[in-house]
Structures are given as structure tokens and as C-alpha cells.
Amino acid sequence: MFGFFYTILVFLFSFFVFSFLLQNLAKVFLLQNQPRALKEAIEKVSEALGVAHLDTVMMALPPTSLENDPLNEHLKASWLELQQLVAAGSIASLGTSDLDVSQLETLYHWAEVKPVSNQVNLASCCVMPPELTAFAKKFDIQLLTHNDAADILPAAAFESAVGDALNIPAAGWTPVWVLRYSVVIKCRGVIKCKGFLVGAWRHL
């Protein structure tokens, strides 16, 4: 399904769409605690979409990272990278994924560029913790839903994707990031295109 290449699924439509009517959204899943992967992912998707900047980038840390990181060091390191990208004009706004209220609060008060949104799992959309909703409302943070698996790219999927797409063995390559992008036509709720990118590294 994915590999270290970009798949752009362009849904052609019979009318001409002006670019300022489009919204570019991306969610980066860090599979390793490698903050510099963020810059690479953002650069790659911007290149693929042919855009100078992305409207919103949401970030998801590696699955167990938040639990093993009581001082939120990984979260902060990644966020610093993202803030640099905002300062450089590559990203307009930032969002987080699956942060609980205390993590979100800590990040919010510490960060220079405040998160505009936090994603929560679809399963909980009808049973939201009241403290989280209250905090989000107070600081104007949108709570958005997602249905992404915690393990977004299992090893087997990565291996078969690399094999299928690039015809090389996956051995030696480590997937570091996954990025999902959507380009949406504003005010009409129509997806213009969407897809995934994957970044994998290896030691030379």
C-alpha cells in the first residue's frame, strides 16, 4: 500500500478550481522519536502537492512515547521543530493528536505557537472527558476525531509495501514517519485529493 514514494490520487473534476479555495491538511505520525523527521515529511508533502505551505499540520507521537515521557520531553522537542517550520512559513497552524487534558495543558502553556486542535479517537467522540472539552473550549482548541490505528504502519505492511513498490527487500530500512494528507475544497466539503507518504531511513 505505501512505500518510500509518493502516491497522489488526483480526483479529476470537470471544472476549474481556484487554489485559494483549497485547504491543505496533513497529519504526521512519528514512528521514532526523531524530531528532524518532521521537516523532511513536511518538505516531501509540500513538494508532492506543489504548494508553498500547508494550512494545518497535526502531529502524532510514537505510540508509547507519551506514557514513557512524564516530562513531555519528546513532545516538546517535536513541537520546537514544528514551530520552526511555522516561523519559516511552511505551516500555517499546528495541531496535536491523542493528548490528554494534562499533556495538552502543559503543551499549551509552554508553546509559543499554540495548538489549534487536538485529535481524539472516534470511539470516544460521544463520551468526551468533560475536563478536556472544558479546557479546549476555554482556549479555543478544536477537538477533532480520527480513526487511525495506534500502530499505523505494522512491520509486515511496511515490508510488503517496500517490496511491492520498490522491489527491494525492506531489511535495513526503518520506517520513521508516515504522513496522511488531504486537500479539501473549502465550504463545499469535497475532498480534492488525499493519500499517504512514508519516510524510511537506513544506516549507510
Place this chain on the structure above:
Amino acid sequence: MGLLVEGVPLSWEQTKELAEYVHFHGIQQFINIYNRLKDRQRDVLKWGDEVEYMLLKFDHVEKKVHLLARSEFVLRDLKLLGEKQDPETLRKNIKYRRGEKVAINVPIFRDKNTPSPFVELFSDEASSRAALPDHIYMDDMGFGMGSSCLQLTFQACSISEARYLYDQLAPLCPIMMALSAASPLYRGYVSDIDCRWSVIAASVDDRTREERGLEPLKNCKFRIHKSRYDSIDSYLSTFGEKYNDLELVKDEKLYEQLLQAGIDHLLAQHIAHLFIRDPLVIYSERIEMDDEQESDHFENIQSTNWQTMRFKPPPPNTTIGWRVEFRPTEVQLTDFENSAYVVFVVLLTRVILSYNLNFLIPLSKVDENLKSAQKRDAVRQSKFYFRKDIGTGGNPELSCCCPNVNNADSDNEEFTLMSIDTIINGKEGVFAGLIPIINSYLENMYVDVETRCSIFNYLRLIRKRASGELKTTSCWIRNFVAAHPDYKQDSVVSDHINYDLLIRCDRISRGLEDCPELFDKPINKSKLPTQPNGPKCL
């Protein structure tokens, strides 16, 4: 809703004489709108639903319920007076044009003690002749047009998108009708149909005997196959052209008038087909007008063609764009259910546009589906022609069937028979399912939690109605009658049964009572209650 105009309606004789005038100027008005607004782009999505209600008067002493014919007082309170309707003129003129009163015959439900054959005695000869054995007979517009519908209109970003969506939603009309079935009872009897569509179709059928093919054509111009209230007869987009397999009766002169004005064949034939119908109500103050500025004559014919879909041009001198109206859905008892059906269709349109889907099948098959959709318990028992490959092949998340699946009846055809459950919820190896496709779309839209929770509740209702876990309103009504102590298994709905049923409907409608067989309590911070499976439908 129809045209709302102030003024005095002309007599039928005067109206008849102006038919050609209205046709000519109506076409001209359409041409003017088309030429002025055909290149209009980028209109945002706006949509609205139209819920029709009945006014009832409860007699708690006699335990009877009557229709309350006092709408002008309610309209005054709602400050809607000044925009009078004239259903009375419409009703009379339909009868005059037709040459006799309308004849509605609905098959009666055969229960254990239902007389066989079921024959009612009527005092007038016309009724005795028109009433069919084993049918429930009705003879007036009110029986049909008094039914309540749920209609949805949304704005497209351009005329192309409107034509594309009009076509794509047409095959979904029978599906939504079966899924929303809510009309099993007529004139005090239990019928064998679950939907109102054919009843309304017959109730405003103004075709003469010649037009209906009962006599050779002499005074009338065309043999017309359907009532002016019925399903669409042609697709509007170029995708759809090859699936237009119904004979399309059209006024050739008006068709030429449209082509001369630069309108393409598909749109010209659509309008020329609508215009085979005569105006039924004309107001004396609204005859002569500026065809560049007004569209009354166009709207007169347009709004008295009541079809499963309606393609709506922008009214002149407004900011409103090209619109599409989705009209087959039966109205439900509660706001929650109505919202669910409406939101489901709106989300479907977003999905159709996002993934460039194609649901088109020959219109003759869509019409067959519409007949199936109205049958008793169609949602669980009928199968519907549905396109096998709707174009999700380019998207691995949505890929459906194994191309090697062997289908007995339609191996090489583009469509096959599917149940409502398969169409809505999907079936491994057969079809992805409309709800799974909608969920996939929503995952890419980053929806906020409150909206997502509402949508979750709505889709859960649709999912369970399609699978049969929840009853349609029609099924629930049938069960209510069957279980009532007064019911004698003879298909008769007594005043007392009617009263008890409507009391219950009213209470559910106002949220005073739950009805777990019809819908789950929407989740919001409370746990989902478990629903037992109810008894089968009648």
C-alpha cells in the same frame, strides 16, 4: 410545496386557453435564466430540508382523530399569510382536465379474516366502477397530497455539478424510499404497501383517458406513460445519456425552441418533457410579465411536475445558484430521524463528489426498483438493481468486489440485485457499502467531536434500519395495529385503534416517549442501551 402566489385563480376554461401561452413564455423564461446563469461557478454548499406535517384534532371523549382543516389560522400565527396557496383550484382543475375524478387503488393487506375478495360498496356509480376488488379505493387529491414527505434541496457549485448530482441521486431514490417507509394505512385499512408514492401519483393524475391509452388519441397531443407526480424519465449528464432507456414524450416544438436557443439536447429534452403537462392553476394578476425578470410561467410547469428528483434553476434576480431537490423520502416521527435521513443523503453527495462515484443504471431498472421499494417490508425482503462497480477501484480503502464472483442473473452486466442491507452496510466480496464509504470520507475531513457524534448517531440509525435491527416506521405501525386488542385480523383500522396509534405517534414525535424498536436514544455521554429484536412485520 408549489408556487405561492397572491391573487385570484382563473376558471378551468380560461386556464385551458392559456396553456400554450404559459408553455411558450415558460420556455422563454427558462432560456433567459439559463443563458444568464449557465456559467455561474463556485456557489458554496447550502442545503435545507422540508418537513411536511399534518394538523390533527383529537377527540379524547369519542376516541377519534380528525384532520384539522384550519391551516389559515396556523399560517397566520406563523406569519406566513400573504402567500396564499390554492389547493382547491388545483384539485378541481385536475378533475376537469382528466374528465373524471381521480382513482387511487391500493392493494389491501390480506390478513386471516380479511374478506376475499375484498369489495366495498359505494353509493355512486363512478366509484363502484373505478374501485378494484382487493384494493382500498380513494377518489380525491387530498388522500395523496395530504401525505407528508421529507424533501431535501441543496445547492451545487455549478450547473454541471447540479446535473451530475441529479443523475447520481436518481438511482438512490428507491433505496431511500424503502429505507424510510412509513405509510402502510389508508382510509381505515391496512394496505399491502409501505410507502405513499403511488398513492400521491394517482391522486394528482390529470391525464385524460386518451393520454392514459384507454382511448385512441383524438383531442390530446400525446400518449403519456406516467402521472405528473412520479419518477424522473431522463438523466441530465453526459454520463447518463446511455442509460436513458425510457420513452421520453416531449413537445417537439418546445424542444426545438430550446435547441435554437443553444441549450444542449439532454437539458432541452428534459424541459420539453416537463412541458407536456398543462398549467393547472393560473392567477389573473400573473399572466403578462417580463420574461427576462420573472419566471412564474416556468415555475408553474416546473413545480407541478412532482418527480423523485427536481433540477432547479436559479430564480432570476437572486444570489441562489443551481440546485437539486431529492424528493422520495418518507417523513419520520421525530426530528432526530428526519435529520438522520437528510444528513445521510447530504454526506452521500459529498462522497459522490469527492470520489467521483457512479451509481448510474438504466432508468427502466430504477423504475423497477421504485415499484419494489413500495412493497410491504421491502427494506428487508426486496432486492434492488444496483451498480456493481461505482468507481471506487482507484481507492484501496474502498475497493469492493472480487471480479470473479459468479452472479447467476447478471454476470457481464454493470448492475446486479442487492438487498438494502448490502447497499447500505456492505457485504464482503459484493459491495463496499454506502456507510463504510461515508465513514472513510469522514476520516479525511477532520470533523470536530460534536459533529462526529451527531453523525455517528444518524448513521447508526440508517445502518440499523437497513439491517433490520430497527424497524421502519411502517413496520412499527403495522405491528401496533396487529397487537391492538381491538384489531380483528381483518385489515380494518377502527377509530379506536387509529386514536391509540396517533396518541402514541404524537408522544414519540414530541419526545415524551421513547420507541426503542424505531430508534436508539442518541448517545451523548450515556451508554448505549441494548435493543431486543422485535417481532417480524405483518
